[in-house]
Amino acid sequence: xxxxxxxxxxxxxxxxxxxxxxxxxxxxxxxxxxxxxxxxxxxxxxxxxxxxxxxxxxxxxxxxxxxxxxxxxxxxxxxxxxxxxxxxxxxxxxxxxxxxxxxxxxxxxxxxxxxxxxxxxxxxxxxxxxxxxxxxxxxxxxxxxxxxxxxxxxxxxxxxxxxxxxxxxxxxxxxxxxxxxxxxxxxxxxxxxxxxxxxxxxxxxxxxxxxxxxxxxxxxxxxxxxxxxxxxxxxxxxxxxxxxxxxxxxxxxxxxxxxxxxxxxxxxxxxxxxxxxxxxxxxxxxxxxxxxxxxxxxxxxxxxxxxxxxxxxxxxxxxxxxxxxxxxxxxxxxxxxxxxxxxxx
Amino acid sequence: xxxxxxxxxxxxxxxxxxxxxxxxxxxxxxxxxxxxxxxxxxxxxxxxxxxxxxxxxxxxxxxxxxxxxxxxxxxxxxxxxxxxxxxxxxxxxxxxxxxxxxxxxxxxxxxxxxxxxxx
Numbered sequence: 001x002x003x004x005x006x007x008x009x010x011x012x013x014x015x016x017x018x019x020x021x022x023x024x025x026x027x028x029x030x031x032x033x034x035x036x037x038x039x040x041x042x043x044x045x046x047x048x049x050x051x052x053x054x055x056x057x058x059x060x061x062x063x064x065x066x067x068x069x070x071x072x073x074x075x076x077x078x079x080x081x082x083x084x085x086x087x088x089x090x091x092x093x094x095x096x097x098x099x100x101x102x103x104x105x106x107x108x109x110x111x112x113x114x115x116x117x118x119x120x121x122x123x124x125x126x127x128x129x130x131x132x133x134x135x136x137x138x139x140x141x142x143x144x145x146x147x148x149x150x151x152x153x154x155x156x157x158x159x160x161x162x163x164x165x166x167x168x169x170x171x172x173x174x175x176x177x178x179x180x181x182x183x184x185x186x187x188x189x190x191x192x193x194x195x196x197x198x199x200x201x202x203x204x205x206x207x208x209x210x211x212x213x214x215x216x217x218x219x220x221x222x223x224x225x226x227x228x229x230x231x232x233x234x235x236x237x238x239x240x241x242x243x244x245x246x247x248x249x250x251x252x253x254x255x256x257x258x259x260x261x262x263x264x265x266x267x268x269x270x271x272x273x274x275x276x277x278x279x280x281x282x283x284x285x286x287x288x289x290x291x292x293x294x295x296x297x298x299x300x301x302x303x304x305x306x307x308x309x310x311x312x313x314x315x316x317x318x319x320x321x322x323x324x325x326x327x328x329x330x331x332x333x334x335x336x337x338x339x340x341x342x343x344x345x
Numbered sequence: 346x347x348x349x350x351x352x353x354x355x356x357x358x359x360x361x362x363x364x365x366x367x368x369x370x371x372x373x374x375x376x377x378x379x380x381x382x383x384x385x386x387x388x389x390x391x392x393x394x395x396x397x398x399x400x401x402x403x404x405x406x407x408x409x410x411x412x413x414x415x416x417x418x419x420x421x422x423x424x425x426x427x428x429x430x431x432x433x434x435x436x437x438x439x440x441x442x443x444x445x446x447x448x449x450x451x452x453x454x455x456x457x458x459x460x461x462x463x464x
Contacts, residue, residue: 079414079433115416115432142453146416146430187422187450188458229392230456287391290414 065172068096068103068133069217069305071254072274074143075124076114081277081290082298085114089127092275092304097132099306104171106133109254109272110141110182110219112157116148121156140165141219141255142182150183166197168204174309175208177201179218181233191220191233191255198235202242210245213309217252223262223269226282231256243267252305256288273303384408387459389417389431389451394459403463406440417457422448 073089082088096103106128113120128136138157140150150164158165164183169176179201181191193201205214216222222239224232233239243249249267257279262269277290278301285291293301382404388395389411399407409419411431419428419437425447428437441447441463451457 077414081414115430143416146418146453185452185455187448187455189455228456230454287393287413289392 064308064310065104066099066101066306066308067105067107067171068099069107069109069252069254069272069307070096070275071109071219071272071305072111072141072257072276073108073124074111074114074274074276075127076117076120077276077290079290081292082302085276086123086127088299088302089124089275090130091299092302093127093131095304097130101308103133103306105135105137106131107176107178107217107252108136108138109217109252110139111143111254111274111276112138112141112153113144116144116146116150116152118152121152125156137167137169137176137178138165139178139180139218140182142185145182162200163194163197166200172309174213174215175205176215176217177204179216179222179239181218181220181222181236186234189234190224190227190230191218191222191236193218193233193235193239198238201239205242205246208246211247213248213250214243214246215250215252215307216243219253220255221253221260221269221271222251223264225256225260225271229282229288231282231288240267250307252307257291258301270305272305273301275302275304278302382406386410387461388412389419389457392417392451392454392457394449394451394457397459398462399459400462400464401441403444404440404442405463406438407461408436408438410434410436416453417451418453419449420452422450422458 070089070092074085075089077085096106108128112124140153140157144150144153144157145164150158154161154165158167161167161178164180165178166180167178179193179197181193183192184194185192216239218233220233221231222233222236224236226232244265247266251267251269253269253271254274256271257274257277258271258281259273260269260271277298278293279288280291383402383406385399385401385405385407387399387407387409389409390413392413392415394409401407409428409431411417411433414433416430416432418430419426419439421427426439426449430453431437441461444463446460446462448458448460450459
């Protein structure tokens with residue numbers, strides 16, 4: 001990015017709020033690691049600001065909790081973009097284990113493996129065993145269903161799920177829904193949920209109070225980011241139509257190996273970094289293939305996402321911050337979710 | 346048989362043998378009038394098939410080679426052929442015995458499409 005362009009962006013962002021944030025450094029960090037940005041929804045209006053250092057200052061109150069999203073660990077990948085993806089996943093788990101607030105559980109949003117090989121799943125299991133959070137929820141990525149239509153994935157990670165691995169659960173007043181949009185993909189299309197899953201989703205949400213916070217997670221983004229690269233889900237509109245009446249909806253995805261966010265009405269969309277390798281920003285490369293960065297930069301573009309749910313108010317806070325910055329923090333007053341992206345380094 | 350015919354047969358035999366040997370040494374021609382067996386290549390690179398449309402004669406064996414860092418598949422849209430997942434540098438071949446148009450895609454990245462036209 002040229003300095004001129006950078007200045008323009010700096011000016012544009014300068015007066016959004018008065019929090020003394022160094023936007024230049026901030027944006028450099030954001031370039032494609034996409035970290036360091038805080039989204040707060042107050043009365044449905046999103047406000048961006050820097051993360052505070054008082055990580056989780058509101059956490060610990062009755063009903064508050066946090067969970068961590070990890071994604072795209074691609075165990076088995078061994079090309080130059082990251083010759084040792086097991087080590088970077090281990091680093092991510094280590095980061096989670098030393099968090100000041102213990103996450104209640106971990107969500108893995110798919111591409112656990114590179115080639116759906118049993119040995120890759122074994123290695124993943126071995127690393128995840130070391131996580132302090134015992135409960136881990138999974139949805140598959142396309143790399144986890146490369147053989148046997150995902151049978152092995154279902155046996156290992158999808159026990160008790162429906163169809164190709166979708167499910168829902170409740171945790172401390174929040175309703176979580178894991179969806180599968182990587183199965184039975186059609187020529188020329190993007191991600192797909194399919195009729196059966198959509199029917200299940202509609203029934204699953206029916207009868208729930210509109211004030212129930214909903215967290216929806218799936219591998220491929222449930223919003224169209226870049227159709228040329230298939231970064232979207234063909235029938236996501238249908239799924240989202242069932243969520244319109246809810247006051248707080250958070251959608252967490254992986255697949256694109258970088259942080260992107262969008263807020264549309266009461267729905268905030270968020271994609272996570274990979275623990276394995278970065279991918280280029282949409283349209284900035286001939287294809288979405290793994291992006292090679294200097295070895296010492298790699299861990300700045302890999303990361304995890306920390307989501308904080310705060311019951312003590314009425315706002316939803318989503319926080320992105322780099323793991324490289326150990327003081328990165330999520331804060332937010334109010335009832336809501338805070339999402340923190342942190343790089344592995 | 347007259348003396349002259351014997352002479353012709355005697356001359357023709359070595360000529361025919363020579364021709365057979367010549368044909369046997371040429372991979373593109375077979376004695377039984379079958380269409381020529383040819384090969385063609387499709388490269389999988391940067392999440393695309395190249396060439397996207399490949400036109401070949403009946404009997405051609407097409408070989409796809411994955412040159413990406415990411416695994417792909419080669420799957421006929423009409424269920425005619427289906428590769429296993431192909432990682433970097435792995436190949437898949439299919440011999441097209443009938444004329445027709447064969448659209449295909451990568452079932453992992455369905456935006457990747459191509460077709461083979463067999464004439």
